[in-house]
Structures are given as C-alpha cells and as structure tokens.
Amino acid sequence: MGDLRRAMALVRKDLLTERRSKAAFNAMAFFAAMVLFIFSFALGPDAPSMSAGPGQTLLQYLWPGLLWVAIFFTGILSLSRSFQIEIESGGLEALRLYPGDKKAVFAGKLVANMIVLGAMELILVPVSAVLYNIDLWTKLPALMGVVLLGTLGFAAVGTFYAALTSNLRARDVMLPVLLFPIIVPVVVAAVKATTLVVRGDPMGELWTWLRILGLIDIVLLTVCTLTFEFAIED
Amino acid sequence: MGTVVLFVVVAAIVIFVLVYGMRLPGMSENTMKRAAMITGALGLLLLAVGLYLGLVWAPTAEIMGDSYRIMYVHFPSWVGTAAGYLTAFVASVLYIRTRKYGYDYVALAGAEIGLLFNVTGLITGALWGRPTWGVYWTWDPRLTTTAIMAITFAGYLVLRAFLEDPEARARVSSLVAIIGFVNVPIVYFSVRWWRTLHQVQSSPDTIDPPMVLALRVMMIAFVLIFLFMLTQRFMLARLRGEEELEAVRLEVAGD
Secondary structure, eight states: OHHHHHHHHHHHHHHHHHHHHOHHHHHHHHHHHHHHHHHHHHHOSSOOSSSSOTTOOHHHHHHHHHHHHHHHHHHHHHHHHHHHHHHHTTHHHHHHHOSSOTHHHHHHHHHHHHHHHHHHHHHHHHHHHHHTTOOOGGGHHHHHHHHHHHHHHHHHHHHHHHHHHTTOTTHHHHHHHHHHHHTHHHHHHHHHHHHHHHHOOTTOOHHHHHHHHHHHHHHHHHHHHHHHHHHTOO | OHHHHHHHHHHHHHHHIIIIIIITTTSOHHHHHHHHHHHHHHHHHHHHHHHHIIIIISOOBTTTBGGGGGHHHHHHHHHHHHHHHHHHHHHHHHHHHHOOHHHHHHHHHHHHHHHHHHHHHHHHHHHHHHHHHSSSOOOOHHHHHHHHHHHHHHHHHHHHHHOOSHHHHHHHHHHHHHHHHHHHHHHHHHHHHHOOOOOOOOOTTTSOHHHHHHHHHHHHHHHHHHHHHHHHHHHHHHHHHHHHHHHHHHHHHHO
16 A cells, blocks of 8 residues: 555656656657658658558558657657656655665656656647548547557556666667667557557457557566566665 | 477576586686586587588488578577577576676676577578578568567677676666566567468478488587587676776775
8 A cells, every 4th residue: 555655656746847847748749740740751641552552641551650650769758768857866866765665666657657658649649640641530449548558568668678777878879779679569569459440450350469469568567567676776 | 309409408508507607606717617628629529520411411402402501500500599598587587686796797698699699590591591582581470589689689788888887787787688588489479470481390200310410410519619608708707797896896995
C-alpha cells in the first residue's frame, strides 16, 4: 500500500514538473510535426500507380509504420529527459533514499512517462491521420487499445534504459542505441496490429496480434521491474 | 548432433564461468596460460583437419554444388555466437548477485568473442545466400534475430567504452547484457510470426556421412578456439581491470 502511494506521489511530482516547464512536451510536439512533414516530403502526397493499394497514396499505405516510427523517435526525447531532470537537480539521490521497494520508483516513472507519451499520441495520431488523409474515426477504440499496448512496452524498456544511461556523458547517443534493438518485437507487433485495424481484418488476426503484443509487454515489463533496483544503484 | 553439441557447449561454458570467474584469482597465471595454449593448439590442429575434410575430402553437394562448403565455417560460427552470448549472460547474472569483478571480465570476454563469431556467421551466411537464394540478405527470423543480437552486443561494447567507473561499468553493462539476451527469443518469435523463409536445419540423417564428420570436426575446433580466445580475452580484461582498480586505490591513498 505504501509503495502504491509512493509511486503515485512520484507520478504527481513528474506531471507537475512537466506541466510547469512543458519542456518535454514542447520538444516532442515540434519534433513530431517535423517528422510528419519530412515523411510527406520524402514519400510524396501523390498516388503512385504501382506500389500502394488501389486508390491509396504511398503515405496512406505506409501510415501504420510511419505512425510508430514517429511515436518511437518522438518518445525517446521525453524518455531521456525523465531521469536527466532528476540528475540535474540531485533528485536521484532522494529517490534512492526513499524507503520501501525501488519497484515503486520504476512504477511511478513508468506511469508518468506513459501519460506524457499518451498526451503526445493524442495529438500525433489524429494530426497524422488528417495530414495523410486516413479514415480512422470509426476505428478509434481498437486503435487506442493498440497504441496503449505498444506504448506500454516502449515506455517500460525506455524508462529502464533512461535510468541506466542517465549518468553517461553520451546518454543522448546511447539511449537509442540500446533501446531500439530491444523494442524490435514491439515494433513488429504494434505495426502489424495497427495495419489490421486500419486496413480491415478479413482473417480475424487482430486479436492474435494484440495478445502477442500484450505478451511481449508482460515479459519486458517483468524483466525491467525486477532489475530496476540495480539500474539506479550508486 | 545439434543437441549433443549444444550440451557440450553449455557444459563447457558453465564450467568455464564458474572456474575462471570464481577461482582464477587463486589459480596461478602460468597454469591458466598453459591450459589456454593447449586448447588453442588443439583447436588450430582440428581446424586444419576439419578444413581439409570439409573443403577437399567431403563430396560436392547434389544441388548446391561447392557453395555448400561454407557451412563448415557458418554453422560452427553460430555455436561460437551462442556460447559467447550465453557466457556473457550467465556471467552478468553472477556479477549482479556476487559483485565480483571476475565475472565482469568473463562477461566482457563472452560478449566480444560472441560478437566476433556473430559477424563471421552473418558474413558467411550472406555470401552463401547470394548464389543460393539470389540475395545477400532477407528478413527471415533467424537472419533478423542474429542481426539484432549483433547490434545489441555491439551496443553493449560501446556502452562499456563510455563508462569510466569500474563499478558502474560492470553493473550497467551486466543489466544491458541480461536484457539483451532475454530479448533474443522474443525477437525470434515475433519476426517468425511476421514472416519466414530460412530452410530448416538438415539433420545428420539427410546429409552424407563424410559431410557430418567434417562438420563435427569443425564444430569441435571452433569450440576449442572459442575457449582459447575467451581465456585470452579474459586474462587481458583482468589485467586491465586490476590495473584500473590499482590506479583508483592509489588516487584515494594519495589524497
């Protein structure tokens, strides 16, 4: 019970810091907008005759993959900040001195990161759908489930590695280098599930992919939770 | 054959990690050097025999022609890769539990030698894939998984280079090795459900006996060479590590 309260306190503190500075959110918003524009310049808004499906532009065809690339690239900005701010203010020392289980610190940081990432996705998903002309309003509930599960796996490993690399001088290089190979399974499952949601699911595979994604999340979450206390040791 | 080789490899690794990581500070330098030399010489000898058997003595394959002969290097490389990463994983877990630097040196040696064999396997595989499949690379589960493994452990080595404090380096890199290793099967299965192409492994029943013999000799040669390299790398890491700890101690004493 005490651990739950400690985790909630950490979430409140992180969200309050973020609400006052808006540093992570502003950086992410601009970066996400840039990524979306770069995609559309690189892949073109016109309908190519051969590669995409009938009546689809390349951007529409590739949207599930592009969306997740944008989420991961943008999300890493906020993840790397989440322990950097603790280091800068000496807050990590205090977190280490907290009584109780260090899993509470991980849970708190993870939930706070997920809320910030979720806020970014709440803007990124509809804006990209509008820009690339995707019809997803009827599929929104299923899409939200997929995005939530994908973000959970990403944030779990991301929070863990952010803690691990927070002391490094080269943390901005090392975080993506270490994080991206680990989230390959999340990428595969999340993009597959998103494609099934958006493009229809004639074979009824969506449920299977959602379960795969959930399973990956559980494994990654378990490993990260169990080893987190060693990650913030000093 | 696959299971026997795997058993031998796993046993060799566990013995290596336990003996070298724990006891080596007590074991004399000369004994270890001599053991490494004997292993290395035996490995080289078997490598020469195996290469002769595989490249000259074994018959040409029915369909693939002579290009199949790259398997005498390709398969044993994966045994070396598996052995190296498994060593790194086991040693990392032991480091986190016991905090003995010996295990950190073993983990570094395992990761580095594993990466070496991993890259060898990827390159020989690509060279074989071009004449057989028509492409150097495909996004098959095994190819993808091994490539991700290489990136993961390359990241592990880069990370070590950025960490100067011996304690933090050992602790942080152990965690990276543990998570990276646990991730390997997850990558494999997720990509497998995504798409698949790689041919199933041949069993000894479906290939010619001379080929099996040549392959076995090569496997044993690679395992011996792996152990030799692992020992050498371990001794080097220990030498550097002790020097580093000594420097830290002197600095503290000098204050």
